[in-house]
Amino acid sequence: MSEMNDVQAGSHRPITASIGEVLVSARGLQKSFGDRQVMKNVDFDMVAGDITVIIGKSGSGKSTLLRALAGLTDPDEGRIMFDGAMVFEDQMRTPAWEQVQSHVGMIFQSYTLWPHMDVLANLTLAPRKKLGLSTAEGLERAERALEEVGMSSHLRSKPSQLSGGERQRVAIARALMMQPKLLLCDEITSALDPPVAAEVLEVLRRLKQDEGIAIALVTHDMAFASKAADRVVFFSDGEVAINDTPEKAFNHSDNAEFKKFVDAVRF
């Protein structure tokens, strides 16, 4: 089947990048909202199976970058490649984006579980509608996903019956149902108490280890960034000021703004 036919059929292109190879590559991303430029020529790479922690002040462009990678926002300028395929250029998504977008999952700060459905329905709606899973297959996959996030006993719970941390873990399980290769997490722990946030972050660390999923995480949890991240990216005023290993970023960086930010977040 030709590439065009694949696109028309909305087919699902398997990922070829192995662990340690570049999965996402963004170059020269720019985005403005009115007069305010929130991304200024951002270059950003993500390696398959890595956890990349993105930190920076509010409004520095972190969330806009994640939304651009997720396909929720289109940059004004720049290019995005996913697994070697150009998915965004000349200010628009390319047909290749249709083929790879199912490999991208996103989790938001505000849980976003659908309150009128129980956990099982939240998890199985998209796989049933998009992947054609039967009820039994959906149930089986949901049980596996909930087990991965330690929420097996909550299959029939309503979101309103869950705590913040539990809701966030179910949101992760829901994203896992589509078997993503890239998981974008936008401040998913900022509304949680530190111990609960640590539990959620531990789930992400296990996912990276067990499933080889690349994770981009916007967080203010410096302990997690220094221990579990493979790379730390510091955003300052719409630009990537630091993009390094946690060891180098936290111990050897001479960026004054970064040091000031880390101190402010730590204490």
Next chain:
Amino acid sequence: MMIRTYDFDWNVVTSNFPRLLDGLGMTITLTVIVVALSMILAVPVALARMSNVEVVRWVAQGYIELFRCTPLLVQLFWVYYALPTLTGITIPGLLSAAIALTLNLTAFMSEALRSGFQSVPVEQVEAGKMLRLTRWQQIRYIIIPQAVRQQLPVILSLNIALFKDTALVSTIAVADLMFTANKIASESYRALEILTTAALLYFVIAFPVSLILSRVERNMMNGDLRGGKKKRSLAASMIPGAKVQVTR
């Protein structure tokens, strides 16, 4: 003030009760048809009202304002008497009633739905988008259920109001409860008994729905509709005599 003595004759009610029930049947049938049609039509109208395409938005808004800002009786008469003049096609009374009432209720219902649609957080929809649900699937499975739930008290109020407003169709000779009651009253000269019975029949149907509405509103005020932690709103706790509920 002196109250006149009046000899009630309830036999006129018992002997004509089957006719009144027939009229009530017509009223309920008309209400069910109009509510069902309006619930369906209100969705595209509400979506059109929020459209990014200006012309579509203006058309939807024009329709809504036209039907919200003119009396229902005028709309009813216009469809029954004026429209045939324009088209040359005579529309039977029942069909005219159904058209006018549906157009009227759809205008109000679509505004309730629009408000409900806009109350659904954008992240809820984006979560659906990230899971590759199509635009229609996002509307069908994420937005509409939450919007309807959010606007249920308004929707139920509109439906109760419509049920009572169907009495207006008696003016275009549709044999609903009001028309039948009026006819029996004219024949028997027993307006008091017949119209009191008609009022009671309207009440018997509308009151339980009103009770359901109150319960729905109370549940929504107290927290989640289907279980979970109960939370009282600040306003609810400030009502004099309100029971204080300890929450976890």
